[in-house]
Structures are given as C-alpha cells and as structure tokens.
Amino acid sequence: MRGLLRSRLFWIALLVLVIAAVLPLGVSGYVLGLLTLAYYFGVFAMAWDLLFGFAGEVNFGPTFLVGLGAYGAGILNSETGLPIPVCVLFGAGLAVAGGLLLAVPALRLSGPYFGLVTLVAVLLLQQMVTVFAKQTGGEIGLTIPDVLSIDDTTNYYIALGFMAISGFILFGLSRSALGLILQACGQDPVEAQALGFNVAKHKLAAFCVSALFSGLAGAMLVFYLGTASPGTVIDIAVGVQVIIAAVLGGRRTILGAAVGAVVLIVAGEVLRPLGQLSTFIVSAVALPAILLMPSGLLGVLMRQRG
Amino acid sequence: MLGLQILIDGFAISALYGLGAIGFTLLFGVSGVLNLAHGGILLVSAVVAWLLADQIGAYGGALAGLLAGVVMAFATYLLVVRPIQRSRAIPHEEKEIFVLTGTLLWGIMIQEVVAYFTTTSPHTVRPLVAGVSVIAGVRTPTNQLLTAVLCWAAIGLMWLLVNRTRAGKALLAASINPRGLTLLGFELQRIYLLVWAIYGVLAGTAGVLLGAFLGVSSENAGTLTASAFSIVVLGGLGSVGGSLLAAYLVGYLETITAYLISPSLRTIPALLLLVIVVYLRPQGLLGRR
Numbered sequence: 001m002r003g004l005l006r007s008r009l010f011w012i013a014l015l016v017l018v019i020a021a022v023l024p025l026g027v028s029g030y031v032l033g034l035l036t037l038a039y040y041f042g043v044f045a046m047a048w049d050l051l052f053g054f055a056g057e058v059n060f061g062p063t064f065l066v067g068l069g070a071y072g073a074g075i076l077n078s079e080t081g082l083p084i085p086v087c088v089l090f091g092a093g094l095a096v097a098g099g100l101l102l103a104v105p106a107l108r109l110s111g112p113y114f115g116l117v118t119l120v121a122v123l124l125l126q127q128m129v130t131v132f133a134k135q136t137g138g139e140i141g142l143t144i145p146d147v148l149s150i151d152d153t154t155n156y157y158i159a160l161g162f163m164a165i166s167g168f169i170l171f172g173l174s175r176s177a178l179g180l181i182l183q184a185c186g187q188d189p190v191e192a193q194a195l196g197f198n199v200a201k202h203k204l205a206a207f208c209v210s211a212l213f214s215g216l217a218g219a220m221l222v223f224y225l226g227t228a229s230p231g232t233v234i235d236i237a238v239g240v241q242v243i244i245a246a247v248l249g250g251r252r253t254i255l256g257a258a259v260g261a262v263v264l265i266v267a268g269e270v271l272r273p274l275g276q277l278s279t280f281i282v283s284a285v286a287l288p289a290i291l292l293m294p295s296g297l298l299g300v301l302m303r304q305r306g
Numbered sequence: 307m308l309g310l311q312i313l314i315d316g317f318a319i320s321a322l323y324g325l326g327a328i329g330f331t332l333l334f335g336v337s338g339v340l341n342l343a344h345g346g347i348l349l350v351s352a353v354v355a356w357l358l359a360d361q362i363g364a365y366g367g368a369l370a371g372l373l374a375g376v377v378m379a380f381a382t383y384l385l386v387v388r389p390i391q392r393s394r395a396i397p398h399e400e401k402e403i404f405v406l407t408g409t410l411l412w413g414i415m416i417q418e419v420v421a422y423f424t425t426t427s428p429h430t431v432r433p434l435v436a437g438v439s440v441i442a443g444v445r446t447p448t449n450q451l452l453t454a455v456l457c458w459a460a461i462g463l464m465w466l467l468v469n470r471t472r473a474g475k476a477l478l479a480a481s482i483n484p485r486g487l488t489l490l491g492f493e494l495q496r497i498y499l500l501v502w503a504i505y506g507v508l509a510g511t512a513g514v515l516l517g518a519f520l521g522v523s524s525e526n527a528g529t530l531t532a533s534a535f536s537i538v539v540l541g542g543l544g545s546v547g548g549s550l551l552a553a554y555l556v557g558y559l560e561t562i563t564a565y566l567i568s569p570s571l572r573t574i575p576a577l578l579l580l581v582i583v584v585y586l587r588p589q590g591l592l593g594r595r
Binding site: 052058104105108109113115116117119120121123124127130131187236237240243244247276277279280283284286287290291292293294295 | 389396400407528539570573574577585
C-alpha cells in the first residue's frame, strides 16, 4: 500500500480522475454518454489485461465473460423484476462460474489452443442467445425494464466510480505479490512451480477476478443501456475491440488498458462523420501504432519518465 | 434419396472447407503464423471475381480473383507479418500475440474497404458452368460438382508440389526444423515467400469458389476466419491431412444438421465437437504435440 502511494503513476491516475470528475460541469450530455460507455469498456479491457498480461492466457473471447454477466443480469431482471443490485450480483456470479469453466481447459492447454477454446465459447454463447430467443430476445436484443438512472450526469458518475474502484483493485492486485507470482506463472510455469508456487491455484484466482470484473461491468452496462444484444456485449468484434484497446494502451499495465479503451471509443466517435470508413481508419492507425510502440501508449510514457 | 442428397451436398461443401483451411494450416506449419486476415483474403478474391466477371467473363474473373488472392497474401506478409517478425522492440516470446493482433487489424481493414466499395450485401460470383446435373436421381447444380473437382485438383497439386519437388521438400523441412535447414544453406526467407505464394493461390481459389457456391458478404470475413481456424485446430495445427479430415467431419455434420434438424442450428454440433476434441485431445485429431 505504501509503495502504491509513492508510485508516480498513482498520483497521475488520481489527477486524471479528478479532471474526469469535474468534466460534467463543462461538457454536453452527448460527450458524457460517450465517456460512460468508454469507462465500462475500460473495465472490460483492464480485466482482460489481468488475464493476458499477467497470467499469460491468450483470451480471444473477453466477451464470453462480459456476455454472461450482461445476459445473466438482464434476463433475471426482465423475468423476475428483482432489484438492480441483486441482478448485477447474479450476473457477476454467472460470469465467475463461466470463468471457472474456462479455467479448466486453460490449465491443460496453452497458447493458440486455449485461445481457440475461448473463441468457440463466444460463438457458442452467441448461438445460445439465438436458440433461446424467447428468453434472450435473440438477435434483436433483450429489453430490460429497469435502468440505473435516466440522468446523464448520474450515469457518468456511476461509471466513473465503478471504473476507478475496479482499476484501483486490479492495479493494486497487479502490483502485489499475487501479481508478481501470476506474471511468473505466465512466463515460466515450470520454474514458478519449482519455486514452490501453486500455479493452478493462482491461475484459477486470476480467472475468477477477471471474470468477476468483466461480469460486473457487463451487467452494469446492460442497466445503463437498458438493453442487451449480441452486437453490443457478445459479438467477436466487441471482443476484438477490447483486445486492441488493451494492447494499444499497454499490456501489463492495467491502467493502460483503460486509457486505450477511452482513446479507441472516442476516436471511433470523432471519426463517425466519415461513416463506414471510421472503423478502417481506427484499425489503420492502431496497426502501425502497435508495430512501432509495442509496449503501448502508457508503456511509452512510463519509459520516457523512468 | 435424402441420404444421397446429403452425401453429394456435404461432399462439395466439405471440399471447399478443406481447400479454405489447408492454406491456413500450411502457413502455420511452415512459418508458425496464424493469419487472422484469412477471411479477408478469401473475401477480396471473391469480390474481385464478382466485379470482373461482368466485364471479362466468368473465367477471366475467376483468374483475376485468384491473382488478387496471391497479391493480398504477399501484402499481408510484407506489410504486417514480416515487420512484426523482424521488430526488435517486440520480445521474442510475444511475437505470436502480435502477429495475431496485427493480422486481425489488417483483416478488419480489408473488410471495411470491401464494405465501403461494394456495400455489406452478399455477392454471388457468376458460376463457371451453368446448368444442373442429375446423379442417381439427385438434381445438383453442375457448378457444385465442378467446385468439388477443382478443390480436389488444387489440393492434389499442392500435395505434389510439397512432396515431389525440391522446393516443396525444403518447405516440409522448414516445418520440422527451420534451424537445421538454414545450416544446410537454405535461405529461410525464400521459403517463407514460397509458402505465402502457395497460401495465396490456395486462398484465392477457395475465395472464388466460395463466392460462386455460397456467396460472400463483407460481413462474413470474421466468420470465415473463425471456421477455417476451427477446422484447422480440430484436425491438428499444421497437419494437412488432419485439416482435410476435419473439413469433412464439419462439412457433413453441418449438412446433416441442416437437412435433418434445422438450418438455423447448423453450426452448433460442429462447435460442440470442437470443444470436446480440444478438451480431450488438445493437439487435434491428427496433430503432433
């Protein structure tokens, strides 16, 4: 904890947070709505970074966990009308169960093989949504009776607070002994085991934590949007964006993932007048960016300072 | 009757799946690259064939599509894959994830450009031959039969090239022990160029035939990559025979599901099979560890 308070990154993050907190005074509801979305996205990317950057698990399907959380919460709310916090917790619980399910093959497989399992998990989830269209709303999406708030500013603060707390916990974890052990397990499991660390236990923990935050963020996003559809929370394209955000922002930095997500979402919106070409331009900028600075935006900034 | 129909339809679609996946697996086996822009390359060949078929005829269009596949394959290698492989800023053990992310982004760029110029609606390439053939009482479009024949011809040619020529044997050696090959005085760079060329021809052929058989839309580039990837992993990464076996398993499973259960569920059994195989036999059906 003391180390955390002394690190420069922590104070910069705090400054950025304060600026973000006073933002509603000066900008329009449209910008707030965009940033709200970006903040939830940031949590997806941070949770992915914990699993990939630290535990070394190539997860092509971050949206499997996000989608479970989102649909778990959404379906419970629309079927039973239980209050939002209960539904969000239920969604997060479902995502953790999904994370455990993914962790079983992850302990046996490595690299591209595990990556494929995660990819297939997303495809299967998407198919399930279509097959059980009566409960899930199918391709069109599920309409949810309750929303977090109808006020832009309130929604903005909920998202900002949620991202800040998630970021604080995930960043703290990554800088703790657990984070170091995870990194060791990811880079050389045999040696980590030889040093006496229980690789299986630590990886399992990483999956649970990553799934918990993905699921929470997915569930909160659903209650912000008031709808859940495969196109917003499950589709592989969404997962790809999460991965690009995390790699662009900087792997193994946790906070970089959130920065990358905000940059990506805002860039996509700024370029929207270009219509169809906006996605092209975002990818065309991201590709050389990844080639030229593989350690990501935050990685480059940190290297220049240190 | 229905059984025969399934047998014929399944055969053609499986041959196409096999051709689509075989280049992907060859590329991985020889150079260790998983090309996630695969679907994008198939898409470009199909769209080029579709665009040009009206001006220079179905055969000219198909040839142009094939050529487009080769051009796209080289562009992928020279613009995306090689810079990553040569970069000093990227640590060696992370090259794989960078190639994956890089080709993924490249695939999205291809897809968006195609969508911009030809919209997202599906296009069907004009078939090389028109008409319907009747085999043992089952009416089948002649083009479907031609597709199966051409797929197998391309696969056979590739087999001959790899197993019967000097360059092909060097390719095979590179997949087993690249360092040993360099010690014997072979330029690894040339072998990589060769494998990308073969990959381009296979992907181009597959793209054109796919466009004529099922039609393509810029929106399925991702799905095409995913299904090629699934087939390749099911058969065993890097194993050409395994990919063909897996292509037939997946093709027939899908056809049987579509005919006997429901067309909307056609991909589910194959995905389940994939999950089971990956859990129980992670190296794939015919893969080596």
